[in-house]
Amino acid sequence: xxxxxxxxxxxxxxxxxxxxxxxxxxxxxxxxxxxxxxxxxxxxxxxxxxxxxxxxxxxxxxxxxxxxxxxxxxxxxxxxxxxxxxxxxxxxxxxxxxxxxxxxxxxxxxxxxxxxxxxxxxxxxxxxxxxxxxxxxxxxxxxxxxxxxxxxxxxxxxxxxxxxxxxxxxxxxxxxxxxxxxxxxxxxxxxxxxxxxxxxxxxxxxxxxxxxxxxxxxxxxxxxxxxxxxxxxxxxxxxxxxxxxxxxxxxxxxxxxxxxxxxxxxxxxxxxxxxxxxxxxxxxx
Numbered sequence: 362x363x364x365x366x367x368x369x370x371x372x373x374x375x376x377x378x379x380x381x382x383x384x385x386x387x388x389x390x391x392x393x394x395x396x397x398x399x400x401x402x403x404x405x406x407x408x409x410x411x412x413x414x415x416x417x418x419x420x421x422x423x424x425x426x427x428x429x430x431x432x433x434x435x436x437x438x439x440x441x442x443x444x445x446x447x448x449x450x451x452x453x454x455x456x457x458x459x460x461x462x463x464x465x466x467x468x469x470x471x472x473x474x475x476x477x478x479x480x481x482x483x484x485x486x487x488x489x490x491x492x493x494x495x496x497x498x499x500x501x502x503x504x505x506x507x508x509x510x511x512x513x514x515x516x517x518x519x520x521x522x523x524x525x526x527x528x529x530x531x532x533x534x535x536x537x538x539x540x541x542x543x544x545x546x547x548x549x550x551x552x553x554x555x556x557x558x559x560x561x562x563x564x565x566x567x568x569x570x571x572x573x574x575x576x577x578x579x580x581x582x583x584x585x586x587x588x589x590x591x592x593x594x595x596x597x598x599x600x601x602x603x604x605x606x607x608x609x610x611x612x613x614x615x616x617x618x619x620x621x622x623x624x625x626x627x628x629x630x631x632x633x634x635x636x637x638x639x640x641x642x643x644x645x646x
Contacts, residue, residue: 362386362454362456363452363454363455363456363457363458364382364383364384364385364386364454364455365383365385365386365387365423365451365452365453365454365455366380366381366382366383366451366452366455366458367380367381367439367449367450367451368380368381368449368450368451368452368484368485368548368549369439369442369447369448369449369450369549370447370549371438371442371447372442372445372446372447378483378484379438379439380484381432381435381436381439382455383423383426383427383428383432383573384426384427384428384432385423385426385427386453386454387421387422387423387453388422388423388424389420389421389422389423390419390420390421390422390453390545391420392417392418392419392420393417393418393420394415394416394417394418395414395415395416395418396412396413396414396415396416397412397413397414397415397503398410398411398412398413399411399413412503412504413502413503413504414502414503415502415503415504415505415507415581416502416578416579416581417578417579418554418576418577418578418579419451419547419551419576419577419578419579420575420576421451421573421574421575421576421577422572422573422574422575423572423573424572425566425570425571425572426571426572426573428571429569429570429571430565430568430571432571433563433565433571436562436563436573439562440561440562440563443552443553443577444553444558444559446552447552448549448550448551448552448580448583449549449551449577450481450484450485450546450547450548450549450550450551451546451547451551451577452485452543452545452546452547453545453546454543454545454546455485455486456488457488457494457543457545457546458481458485458486458488458543458546458548459479459481459485459488459489459490459520459542459543459546460479460480460481460540460541460542460543460546460548460584461476461477461478461479461522461540461541461542462476462477462478462480462538462539462540462587462588462589463475463476463477463498463535463539463540463541464476464477464522466534466535466536466537466539467498467531467533467534467535467539468531468534468535469530469531469532469533469534470530470531471530471531472526472527472528472529472530472531473524473525473526473527474498474524474525474527474531474541475522475523475524476518476522476523476524476525476541477522477589478520478521478522479520479521479522480587480589481548481549481587482520484549485546485548487519487520488520489515489518489519489520490512490515490518490525490543491512491515492512492513492514492515493511493512494511494512494543495509495510495511495512495543495544495545496509496510496511496512496525496527496541496542496543496544497509497541497542497543497544498510498531498535498539498540498541499539499540499542499581500535500537500538500539500540501537501538501581501582501584501585502581502582505581506533506535506537506539508531508532508533509544510527510528510529510531511527511528511529512525512526512527512528513526513527513528514526525541538585538588540584540585540588547577547579547584548584548587549583549584549587550579550580550581550583550584551577551578551579551580552577552578552580552583553575553576553577553578554576554577554578557576562574562575
């Protein structure tokens with residue numbers, strides 16, 4: 362069992378990886394969810410719901426960190442990075458820091474998934490899934506699909522991919538790009554809510570005992586910028602990082618971890634006859 366760790370590439374240049382090792386497991390970790398939804402109520406008593414953005418809020422706490430003040434001061438730079446709009450990654454157990462884009466769209470009733478190459482090995486290591494791991498399967502927003510499952514077997518799995526068998530049948534038909542990750546690992550997709558900016562994430566008791574308490578939300582667009590569309594959805598290659606640039610600084614035409622507002626919209630093209638109307642510039646294959 363590994364330690365809990367944070368990972369980030371300090372902005373604005375993102376030229377090197379910074380890892381903060383807590384030296385122990387996190388004390389408390391749980392998620393809340395916000396969903397943008399509008400209901401329409403009908404006179405016959407029925408209703409319909411339109412669901413927009415779905416967002417996971419991750420709460421991370423560790424009272425009286427064993428690393429004390431030597432560890433606490435490392436969070437000053439990370440907090441500044443987050444307060445200026447940067448992203449971080451987090452794993453509750455560094456031995457379980459893996460995430461794989463799925464090579465095809467999972468379908469309801471299936472009990473196995475095909476994984477493509479893990480794009481996060483450069484900072485998290487070549488970690489592979491093992492039997493009895495719990496995993497999250499999710500799509501991008503809006504109306505994100507999400508479920509959790511348990512691994513029962515792995516077939517020739519490496520960081521380059523493989524096949525994973527699951528204990529329970531898959532609940533949903535996934536019609537969009539899908540990621541599978543360890544359920545307590547969020548790779549380079551966590552941002553700080555604007556309402557929390559300026560609040561210290563580390564507090565102390567009499568200057569001796571230091572505690573961590575931080576709330577982060579999952580930016581699914583940052584996560585899925587690492588999905589190379591193995592599921593058959595064609596994408597504009599100019600909006601993807603090159604194959605040899607899975608970590609910043611990126612050499613592709615589109616930075617999946619933008620520090621400032623991007624002016625280019627990345628578009629999935631599933632059917633050529635679909636019409637797309639945007640006020641900003643759009644690249645479409």
